[in-house]
Amino acid sequence: MPFKKAMSAADLPSGTMKHVNIGGVEVLVANVGGAYYAINNRCPHMGGSIAEGKLEGTIARCPQHGAAFDLSTGKNVGPAKVAFMKLKVKDAVRYPVKAEGGDIFVDVA
Numbered sequence: 001m002p003f004k005k006a007m008s009a010a011d012l013p014s015g016t017m018k019h020v021n022i023g024g025v026e027v028l029v030a031n032v033g034g035a036y037y038a039i040n041n042r043c044p045h046m047g048g049s050i051a052e053g054k055l056e057g058t059i060a061r062c063p064q065h066g067a068a069f070d071l072s073t074g075k076n077v078g079p080a081k082v083a084f085m086k087l088k089v090k091d092a093v094r095y096p097v098k099a100e101g102g103d104i105f106v107d108v109a
């Protein structure tokens with residue numbers, strides 16, 4: 001599957017993340033110090049929009065129950081917290097991403 005344009009790099013300053021629909025796939029794209037990352041934006045726990053949460057370095061935290069994902073690997077690195085329970089969450093799907101000519105491209109294949 002080819003890379004598809006996600007957004008202009010100018011729309012994603014360092015230290016921010018946004019979600020974008022690419023071919024029907026909800027993708028979170030982040031810029032961490034000039035390095036770009038892309039994972040599926042739907043939280044594997046209960047489908048929260050991870051991009052609406054917090055970005056701390058390469059760690060994105062889901063706003064719904066706080067599950068944390070390392071954007072460099074897609075791995076879940078922190079549990080979802082519901083009431084007093086801590087629940088293990090699956091890893092997020094990570095996608096190849098590149099910047100070219102001032103735009104950011106993601107391969108969601």
Ligand code: FES
Pocket residue numbers: 043044045046047048062063064065066067080081
């Ligand atoms: S939906 Fe993301 S932590 Fe629950």
